[in-house]
Amino acid sequence: MDQLLQTVNLQRHYHMGNSVVRALDGVSLEMAEGEFVALLGTSGSGKSTLLNLVGGMDRPTEGALLFRGRNLAQFTSGEMAAHRRSSVGMVFQSFNLIPRKTALENVMLPMIFAEKPPGERRRRAQELLERVGLAGRAAHRPAELSGGEQQRVAIARALANQPELLLADELTGNLDSRTAAEILALLRGLHRETGKSMLMVTHDERIAAVAQRRLYLSDGKIVSEAAAT
Amino acid sequence: MILRDAIDVSLDNLRQARLRTFLTTLGVAIGVGSIVGMLAVAIGLQDNLYSQLLRTGFFRRITVWAQGAGGRGEQQQPPRQIDENAILAIRQIPGVKLITREARIPVRLQAGEKTVNTQMTGVILDDADEAVFTEIKQGRFITSSEAREIILSSQTAKTLGFIDPAAAVGQMIRVRVRVDRPGAGFGFPVPEIPVPEPFELKVVGVVERERALFGDMNARLVYAPQAVIEEQVQFFQTRVPMIMAMVTNWAPLQVRLNDARDVDRVEKEIKGLGFRTISVSSIISNMRRAFIVVDMLLALIGSMALVVASLGIINTMVMAVLERTREIGVMKAVGAEDGDIRRIFLTESALIGVAGGLAGLLLAWLLGRAMNFGANIYIERQGFRAETLFHIPLWLVAAAMAFALGVSVASGLYPAGRAARIDPARALRHD
Numbered sequence: 001m002d003q004l005l006q007t008v009n010l011q012r013h014y015h016m017g018n019s020v021v022r023a024l025d026g027v028s029l030e031m032a033e034g035e036f037v038a039l040l041g042t043s044g045s046g047k048s049t050l051l052n053l054v055g056g057m058d059r060p061t062e063g064a065l066l067f068r069g070r071n072l073a074q075f076t077s078g079e080m081a082a083h084r085r086s087s088v089g090m091v092f093q094s095f096n097l098i099p100r101k102t103a104l105e106n107v108m109l110p111m112i113f114a115e116k117p118p119g120e121r122r123r124r125a126q127e128l129l130e131r132v133g134l135a136g137r138a139a140h141r142p143a144e145l146s147g148g149e150q151q152r153v154a155i156a157r158a159l160a161n162q163p164e165l166l167l168a169d170e171l172t173g174n175l176d177s178r179t180a181a182e183i184l185a186l187l188r189g190l191h192r193e194t195g196k197s198m199l200m201v202t203h204d205e206r207i208a209a210v211a212q213r214r215l216y217l218s219d220g221k222i223v224s225e226a227a228a229t
Numbered sequence: 230m231i232l233r234d235a236i237d238v239s240l241d242n243l244r245q246a247r248l249r250t251f252l253t254t255l256g257v258a259i260g261v262g263s264i265v266g267m268l269a270v271a272i273g274l275q276d277n278l279y280s281q282l283l284r285t286g287f288f289r290r291i292t293v294w295a296q297g298a299g300g301r302g303e304q305q306q307p308p309r310q311i312d313e314n315a316i317l318a319i320r321q322i323p324g325v326k327l328i329t330r331e332a333r334i335p336v337r338l339q340a341g342e343k344t345v346n347t348q349m350t351g352v353i354l355d356d357a358d359e360a361v362f363t364e365i366k367q368g369r370f371i372t373s374s375e376a377r378e379i380i381l382s383s384q385t386a387k388t389l390g391f392i393d394p395a396a397a398v399g400q401m402i403r404v405r406v407r408v409d410r411p412g413a414g415f416g417f418p419v420p421e422i423p424v425p426e427p428f429e430l431k432v433v434g435v436v437e438r439e440r441a442l443f444g445d446m447n448a449r450l451v452y453a454p455q456a457v458i459e460e461q462v463q464f465f466q467t468r469v470p471m472i473m474a475m476v477t478n479w480a481p482l483q484v485r486l487n488d489a490r491d492v493d494r495v496e497k498e499i500k501g502l503g504f505r506t507i508s509v510s511s512i513i514s515n516m517r518r519a520f521i522v523v524d525m526l527l528a529l530i531g532s533m534a535l536v537v538a539s540l541g542i543i544n545t546m547v548m549a550v551l552e553r554t555r556e557i558g559v560m561k562a563v564g565a566e567d568g569d570i571r572r573i574f575l576t577e578s579a580l581i582g583v584a585g586g587l588a589g590l591l592l593a594w595l596l597g598r599a600m601n602f603g604a605n606i607y608i609e610r611q612g613f614r615a616e617t618l619f620h621i622p623l624w625l626v627a628a629a630m631a632f633a634l635g636v637s638v639a640s641g642l643y644p645a646g647r648a649a650r651i652d653p654a655r656a657l658r659h660d
Binding site: 052055057058077078081082084085086090092096097098100109110112113114115157160161 | 230231234238241245555556558559560561562563564565566567568569652653654657
């Protein structure tokens with residue numbers, strides 16, 4: 001399988017007053033195309049920091065982050081935006097939908113920045129909403145949707161520009177266990193159907209179980225690795 | 230991001246904060262309205278003045294004076310008198326229709342027992358389009374350039390005992406040319422100057438002449454056909470040619486043109502011959518220069534309101550950036566570039582500018598209509614013709630819109646830059 005992602009001695013330091021916090025302290029990992037990987041760790045382990053770096057939301061302090069062989073650390077701000085726009089799609093714990101826009105409009109948003117023609121945007125957004133099981137909720141605003149439904153909209157939005165890698169940050173953190181299971185089933189189904197690469201951050205072993213491979217982070221370092229059982 | 234989407238997103242954002250958008254736009258409208266209002270009044274009054282000047286008929290006329298030696302310490306040109314050669318030279322300039330020597334003779338008018346000393350000047354039929362004659366109150370203009378007629382001013386008519394100026398029309402007036410002996414009273418022996426016989430003229434009209442800046446003289450001036458004046462001048466020319474040559478060669482000429490558009494060219498050519506000239510077009514170009522300064526001052530005062538409005542836009546946009554930090558983070562997370570975010574916010578302030586500009590123009594127009602209406606009620610009550618005192622020319626509309634747009638976009642630069650720099654990871658941190 002082709003390599004999709006590789007990090008080499010990846011570091012991300014934050015300055016807190018006079019002290020330096022090493023949120024990531026030398027992470028080296030590889031991820032193949034089509035893989036479903038879970039990053040596990042307690043809060044403060046650096047897993048979200050790593051996800052933000054892969055998602056092009058932040059820049060490493062040191063080390064290399066290769067996506068399809070290109071080092072994100074050397075990207076211009078325009079290249080970073082292009083990476084966020086079309087190479088990856090992100091799903092967040094708090095959904096991060098725009099409250100006054102309908103589900104359909106939220107899914108269309110990434111395609112506006114990709115300058116897709118309006119007709120195509122609408123058609124694709126409709127298809128994606130159908131795929132995540134929200135065909136009838138397209139005209140609803142986030143406040144009129146349940147948590148699970150909002151997260152489905154967010155997943156549809158993340159897939160809008162057909163990214164190569166789907167990134168999920170504690171995507172079930174705000175959901176009850178039944179809804180969480182539904183969302184995970186949706187994710188697993190998508191992975192099975194499309195073979196899309198997925199990188200998921202969680203602190204919960206049971207949720208990480210849907211992934212093919214688990215990486216354990218602690219204090220900014222990968223401490224162990226396990227394959228799916 | 231394409232422009233249409235930027236406008237869609239911006240409109241949506243503006244709709245979210247309706248009251249704030251409305252108030253900010255109102256600020257711009259007041260700013261634009263005050264600039265346009267001030268300039269429209271200035272322009273309206275100026276246009277009015279010009280059109281009144283245009284109505285005088287002076288536009289086809291150039292007054293030519295002799296040039297004295299060393300007028301301004303310059304020695305380039307010899308003194309140039311207005312002799313027969315000069316008149317011939319001017320007559321040859323294309324566009325010149327008619328040349329008359331401005332003749333103004335001192336006279337004593339008599340009606341019954343009453344007399345008045347004044348000056349009489351020559352007019353020809355072409356002068357009928359001058360304002361003073363088009364607005365003639367009693368009677369009419371002369372019937373020909375040779376008629377034995379006279380037009381009085383209302384003041385001379387009163388002095389001659391016609392309390393109601395209308396009563397003067399149709400009366401015969403006795404006219405005697407006054408001759409002041411030069412040097413008389415200083416003990417010099419001066420030759421006796423012969424005096425022509427008095428003659429009678431029939432009053433055909435009475436003009437209302439406002440007291441001019443130059444004192445009383447114009448208010449008492451009376452008019453007779455050019456031929457009548459020249460007849461008197463002729464008398465002196467045959468009797469005392471030496472003195473008359475001295476006098477007439479320094480008297481100004483009235484050069485009349487076929488077409489007002491030639492005034493500038495002909496005036497330049499006459500100047501080139503070495504004479505001093507004055508025309509309404511040269512007066513107007515001087516006035517224009519003075520008015521530009523006034524207009525600029527008024528625009529500056531009006532701009533103050535727009536400066537305040539611009540602060541309002543900055544305030545509104547900075548608030549919007551703060552409120553929408555998370556939303557900006559989301560847009561960046563799904564692939565918006567810094568430039569996209571900047572464009573959205575600049576489009577928002579530009580839309581405020583355009584809306585404010587349009588509303589400001591409407592405001593100024595309504596205000597102007599109301600002012601025109603009010604002022605004309607007063608003007609008509611005073612017995613004058615209603616005028617347009619308020620005028621918004623097309624260029625002012627375009628300039629105001631461009632200015633409103635420019636100011637609002639400039640005001641949006643700082644907030645838009647701030648929005649573009651927002652760090653998405655920080656904006657979306659969920660704690």
